[in-house]
Amino acid sequence: MKKGSLYTILYAAVLGITCAVALTAVDRFTETRKVANVQAEEVQDILTVLGVPFDAQASSSDLLTVYESMVDEEEINGLTFFVSRHPEAGKLLATRFSGPGLLAPIEGLICLEEDMRTIYAISFYKQEETPGLGGQISSADFQDQFRGKMIVGPLGYPGIHLVNDGADQVNEIDAITGATMTSDKVEDMLSEIIERIIARSGADGA
Numbered sequence: 001m002k003k004g005s006l007y008t009i010l011y012a013a014v015l016g017i018t019c020a021v022a023l024t025a026v027d028r029f030t031e032t033r034k035v036a037n038v039q040a041e042e043v044q045d046i047l048t049v050l051g052v053p054f055d056a057q058a059s060s061s062d063l064l065t066v067y068e069s070m071v072d073e074e075e076i077n078g079l080t081f082f083v084s085r086h087p088e089a090g091k092l093l094a095t096r097f098s099g100p101g102l103l104a105p106i107e108g109l110i111c112l113e114e115d116m117r118t119i120y121a122i123s124f125y126k127q128e129e130t131p132g133l134g135g136q137i138s139s140a141d142f143q144d145q146f147r148g149k150m151i152v153g154p155l156g157y158p159g160i161h162l163v164n165d166g167a168d169q170v171n172e173i174d175a176i177t178g179a180t181m182t183s184d185k186v187e188d189m190l191s192e193i194i195e196r197i198i199a200r201s202g203a204d205g206a
Contacts, residue, residue, distance in 0.1 A: 043067045049094050049109040049123045050084040079196055082109075089113060092120050095197065099189030102181045104128035106137070110193060112151070119160075122146040124186075134182030145173045151194045158198050159191040 040060040047054050047063070052070045054063060072083045074093070081093040094111035107126035112119060122143050129135040136142050150170040152158050161167075162175035162183040175183040 039064065045109060045123060045125045046071060046082050046094060049111045049121045050082060050092050051086050051089065051111075051121065052084055077199075086120075089120055094121075095193065097189055097193035099185060099192065101127055101129050101185055102134055102179075103130065106186065106189065110146075110190070112197070116197065117150050117152055119146045119149045119151065129182050130179070134176065134179040136176050136179065137182065137186060142176065149173065151197065158194045160187065160194065162187045 037060065040063050043063045043066075044054070047067060047070070050071065052066065054066050058066070070084055074081045074083050079095055081095050083091065083093050086092050091114040092111055093114070093116070094109050096107065096109055098105060098107045100106070104127070106124060106129070108122065108124040110119065111121045111123075124137045124143065127135065127138055129137060145167070146160070149160065149172075151160065153161075153169060153171040159171065161169070161172045163172050164175050164177075167174045
């Protein structure tokens, strides 16, 4: 083998190894950043539904600092609650819920007041429903309807109902016009988490 050919092969091998090492290092660095960004998004969702103030431009580490100083986690018979004390609403407890949507899974958080029956806030933070129709579950107008509603009805039955003819009961919400299937799926997943909350917290309609 000629000396020039050997040099070319060695050069290519060294260059390949160097590139591989560099790509591995970059991948590990970006993976760490990705994990941090995911954590920051989760923290933002929890802080928002609990009404905890934070700087929208805060870094991931700053958000985690706010979370660690303002939010506790409690396990109530196997169900995880994120707990904070609001200056006006008092103790608030939030837990996750999820279920199948029309097009993709829906994920959210429901936040309750200390009585474990009154809704303080709700958030549908992950959804891919039809824009302008089912996608409106993420809108402030839709989510604001839940504030002050009860997770049990007048007769003590658990669940939140999405209705089309005027929400006049303590556990009723106006459904989204033209998004019947999304509304039905949201009602189902909320009924599931509410039943779990009642079973684990001891709350009932009495």
